[in-house]
Amino acid sequence: MSCFNDYERMAMLDLTDEERVRLKERFDEIVDGFAALDAIDTNGVEPLVSVLSLCNVMREDVASKEISRDELLTNAPEQSDGYFSVPAAID
Numbered sequence: 594m595s596c597f598n599d600y601e602r603m604a605m606l607d608l609t610d611e612e613r614v615r616l617k618e619r620f621d622e623i624v625d626g627f628a629a630l631d632a633i634d635t636n637g638v639e640p641l642v643s644v645l646s647l648c649n650v651m652r653e654d655v656a657s658k659e660i661s662r663d664e665l666l667t668n669a670p671e672q673s674d675g676y677f678s679v680p681a682a683i684d
Contacts (some may be wrong), residue, residue, distance in 0.1 A: 601608055608616070662675060671678035 600606075616628050666672045666675065666677070
């Protein structure tokens with residue numbers, strides 16, 4: 594159970610011996626559960642991304658009217674050297 598000590602230290606946990614035993618039992622159950630899933634024959638089963646048969650409907654990616662920088666900056670409350678001027682996020 595010494596591997597738990599390394600993980601405990603990384604996670605900054607302080608487990609009792611009883612808690613370590615209980616966690617090991619739970620982890621073993623989880624691993625056994627995955628082993629049971631691995632035993633299932635899935636040959637011929639299509640991979641499934643979603644149980645819903647929906648697909649995204651998107652418009653064509655067509656270029657539209659370009660807006661000049663000057664035209665965009667007319668809507669800016671503040672600007673500096675051709676860029677939007679905003680309050681500093683980090684001091």
